[in-house]
Amino acid sequence: MRLIALLLAFLFSSMSAPVLAQQAAQIVAENRDQIEKPSRQTIGPVITALAESGDPMADDILAAWEAKRLVIRKADGAMFISAPDGAGFTLTALDGAAAGTATKGEIVELKPNAGVRGLISTALVQFTLSDPDPVKRQAALDSIAKDPKAEALTPLRASIAGETDATLKAQKERLERLLTLRFDPDSAARVAAIDSFGADLGLDLRGALNPILATTIVAATEPPAANIDRTLRVGRDVDPVAAYEILVAAGLAPARLTLDVQRDALIANLKDGMVGGVALADLDSRAARDRAYTALEDQGAVPFAATDDEAAAALAAYQFYEVYTETDPAVTAAAKAALDAIGTKVGVMQTADLALDGLSLASIYFLAAIGLAITFGVMGVINMAHGEFITIGAYTGYVVQLYITDYTASIIVALPLAFAITFAAGVAMERLVIRHLYKRPLETLLATFGISIALQQILKNVFGTQARPLTSPAWLDGAWVLNDVVSISYIRIAIFVLALVFLGFFLWLMKRTRLGLEVRAVTQNPTMAASMGINPDRINMLTFGLGSGIAGIAGVAIGLFAKVTSELGTDYIVQSFMTVVVGGVGNIWGTLAGATMIGGLQKVIEFFNPSNTLAAQTYMILFIILFIQVRPRGIIALRGRAAGD
């Protein structure tokens, strides 16, 4: 196996300038300082020398260096390749001889930065492109893809034929075409490579095509002999100020006078309290300073600065051309056509991605609000401590993970446990506080607010102010990737599914069970319900417990994708209330509609103003305020008797 590597190394070294075969250890020794503190900008020759040394140890040394396994023994300063071995390390000398073991305290690991590691892995490509280990071949491909270089084209092409793994082969072929369209000397081959992709959505393709279309703006009196994209018209395609700056930068026109330069010039020419015939005391306006400066210009004391008219004349005298840095017009035309085709598709996909993001945010809001939809929507109780129930749920998840280290099992335990705990808390709160306040809704708001600040502080005292880790199981890691544009993380999909499950659960509970029937009866007319043999106390208690319990489960879910702190719930409480109110109180479909609208709209605003997420939230709330003016009872308003009042 080493034979192939050697062969390839030979191939390489015969291509570049011949280097004296040298022992790798010797090269390392000669460049010891550089290797200990490498910089990407200077280490190149050393890595090349090692890679081309022909010493079979060279790739071991490079691989060890890249993996931060090259170490220095503190005792004698000797350098070794290390491999972790129990608590300590097994050392191998650079010439391949075994050199015993060492503990962590006895050695210093060399830690090359990511840039240097990139160079090393590029150098290792020649050894690993045809390595029998598919993992190494994959790494080699990744390294080329990350940093495409013309030199990689030849070995890559050479390795395709011998590739046995179908996936890797496809990757290699794709990479080969990507490199071809950028670096192949033959124009026709490049155009063919570009055309072969069609409207592919890969980020790597756009990454290869866009540099081909890089342009610069050139000012000239007649079209330059270059690959011209288009002629720019001043005022329409290019801003006159920017255009003039191009002229100044090219030395084609004098610079405009800035206020600072003017001021300095005036101070410099100050004589006996006068500048250019204007008294110093009068220089407190722009007009006076301009007059003084013009006078100085006439005296020849200061350089002439371009006036507006001169600047306009200079702009008129020149044409501005956008010129490709790529000189081959056939290639730029093909690239442009390909990118245009891709652009449309990317636009569609971006919309799809935005919709997914909006849907995901909506499901999070829905999950956070569904408990409120029960307590507030059905019972009419404002529970400001709802946010804290969410927090309690998240902390439950954290505590369970302390005891059950298997993440999957811990989540399975945490979900019902969070429900149980917050259900109990909700029932306790209903019994102790809320049932005394059913006639005073505004005071429920304040009493539950009191509970909210007390609970939040207690959580802070118990768990500390630090964020606590709540880690999702491995099967929820990563993202579902449709293509390079559309993707969504599994954890968000899970939350979406959870939200759907609770929607179904809620509908089933309300429409299909005795409890639901009783809840609806108590909500509409408690006195009548009581006379029908329903115990309104019990129903209220259960309903409130249920709403709180769902908040607990929402807490686990939210904790999984965001942070777990005592302020977790506070972030969602106002949003949740608005979700319920916008959607229409007392109707779960309304809550769903509210969450969808808020989540979706927020993403749309973010799309239009990507640099300021805060603005999106501000305008979202503003929109809600206005929306409630138009539809005070929300999107889906209950009518008739169900509306209650």
Add this chain to the structure above:
Amino acid sequence: MKLTRRALLASSLASLAVPRIAFAQGETIKIGVLHSLSGTMAISETTLKDTMLMLIEAQNAKGGLLGKQLEAVVVDPASDWPLFAEKARELLTVDKVDVMFGCWTSVSRKSVLPVIEELNGLLFYPVQYEGEESSKNVFYTGAAPNQQAIPAVDYYLNELGVTKFALLGTDYVYPRTTNNILEAYLISKGIPKEDIFVNYTPFGHSDWSKIVGDVVALGADGKKVGVISTINGDANIGFYKELAAAGVTADTLPVVAFSVGEEELSGLDTTNLAGHLAAWNYFMSADTPENAAFIAQWKAFIKDDARVTNDPMEAHYIGFNMWVNAVTAAGTTAVDAVSDAMIGQTFPNLTGGMSEMLANHHLTKPVLIGEIRADGQFDIISQTDPVPGDAWTDFLPESAVLEADWKDLKCGMYNTETKTCVQLTSNY
């Protein structure tokens, strides 16, 4: 003095003050600790309060200072910015502290500034900040932008070959100003403005999927993209979780953070984040005897083996020790004398080398760049020589002409063009 205290007790609520360490030992030197113990910033600042208590305890064990014991006066400004000013005034006028160590956010510092300048107090500020300030009464032991942000960007440009930048930050003054400086710096390095993507999110932001998607899409034009994150506090947790979920590795899209340290990483699982970067002046993994001793002292004091140390803690450690030495040198705790003695003080960094207090009230510090490891610690992959802190950045035209020098010029905002002191007090 005693009479006043008794009268106060009778007349006002504020003076129900009972000094925590009683009068028994006669006169003490009082040290105000002005860190939020409740509210949103408690997450970061409580640790610093404990650090101060530890340092003071250790100093007392060494026999105190000037023959007197040190006494900590701890107050809680509760992450409420106006309360910072109120508590600072209380510390200076009611408790009559000799020095204060405190504040974390820029806005809390700006709130305290007018009070300590009016009453001529002394504050040690231990957090990396946006610069553009030098007060006669403040010693900045955290990093100025040129001691953290600029070297990190240089690392991106030189070592990683990044040519397109995404500056992500929480919407407040530190990220805003830092990003402004970085933008000017990058443009001066030939990065076109359209290759700098800026985004601001609210505090505690948790919905990162779109922003991460936007950043990944930046790579579409074939340039190497790097993220510079000034995202603050617990918003980072959601951000890194989203990065990990989106499969963004440090190889393809490195993230360098200025506000993420060991403490923040303890709130999440870092296995998928290995290789992302942070720039600080201190990492817990620094391999020096001083650091080992400091960590051992901290763990013993806090009685928890899992606790980590971080950069602002080192800043307090250096600041406190320099203050102790300055007081010893001046022979008094009087603010003016100590301020003068502070300039030129040197003290060993925990990461090796000496740090020196400059005439602009900033420190010289080495800049360290670390890669996140799976265990939540950092691999130090680059350490510069000590960099002198620059109060006024050289990369913004308005600030480039300004200079701070409390030794010769006696001015914190000196215009080198007009050769005048713009103002003696600070810009709030």
Add this chain to the structure above:
Amino acid sequence: MRPLLQPRHRSMLVFLAGLAIFTIGVTIAAQFGLVSTSFVKTLGKTLCLCLAALAMDLIWGYAGILSLGHMAFFALGGYMIGMWLMYARTEEIVIASLMNSGLPATPEEVQQGIATQIFGVVGASDLPAIWGFAHSLPLQLMLVLAVPGVLALVFGWLAFRSRVTGVYLSILTQAMTLALALYLFQNDSGLRGNNGLSGLQNIPGMDAVGQETISLWFFWASALALGVVYVLLHAIVAGKFGSVIRAIRDDEARVRFLGYSVESYKLFVFTLTAVITAFAGALYYPQAGIINPAELAPIASIYLAVWVAIGGRGRLYGAVIGAAVVSLLSSWFTGGRVPSIPLGFATINWVDWWQVLLGLTFVAVTLFAPKGIGGVFDRLTGVHTPDRKGAPLGPDDGSLQEREAQQ
């Protein structure tokens, strides 16, 4: 005009006398150095909070509208006065600095200098358009009342017109203050984002006057404002207008059927209280020294309601007492000056447990003493809630409505 010494004016006279004695007492104590400057500031700020609580009492206790957004007006008032304070102080500095620069300054240079000084910190260098009036104290003082007033007018008109009532209105007002806070948090809002306006305690042109004097001035101003507004609100609630708004609180529909324009009354009360709150804010922030968007967070407005509830709704002195007691206790407990209680197995450190105590007290007050601290005064003066044998007093049976209606 009936004589002032009528029983229904008694509470007002007692209050004014108490306020006067308190103000004189604090002033004398401060003169003799018995009260620190920081405590005078705390007291002055507390008086401003009491003023805001008065307004809150009018709108909630009397008109039954639980606004959870009034601190937005408080902060807006602070911002408006803060803009002038910052601008004028910076202008002094900039002009002094430009004097030395070789040429007399042009107005543009002064403007630019001020902008750089104020906004350099937050990474901008142009003066936003909203600072257009900041150079003039009278204009900006007008804005202190006009901006919150117009905002309240527009918001109230929209909300009341759509018949948004009860908890919906509470949530809507909460949304308003949240939106405003988020807006101000943005740097682009032109009010320095999260940093807000700072250094407000330095009054332009008064560098020579020490804070110990300025704090007293503001203390007096706050006390005076509190006294004047108390008299004003007392006049309002004691007259026919007061009867109408109480009637709206107790049964809105009935009042509407009687031919009153309920919406106009509500809108008037909403706007008036917004303006009073803004005025309180304008007095508060120069004493606090800094204002930033965190001051508008929804929780601040909820606290305002908490103070009024603890003090006792539907009686003006109740609001004042509630605000004073809770905010002073709060600053006492968070000051770390309250001795911890060792329980053996754990220590109750009040910095950590004060919020819990406050929250639970609040629940207890709501449940067991809906009249709040004001109820104690009822007991003392022999006023008892009429026993209606279970018949409802109205939808909001927390406060003493029937008796008030008789007054």
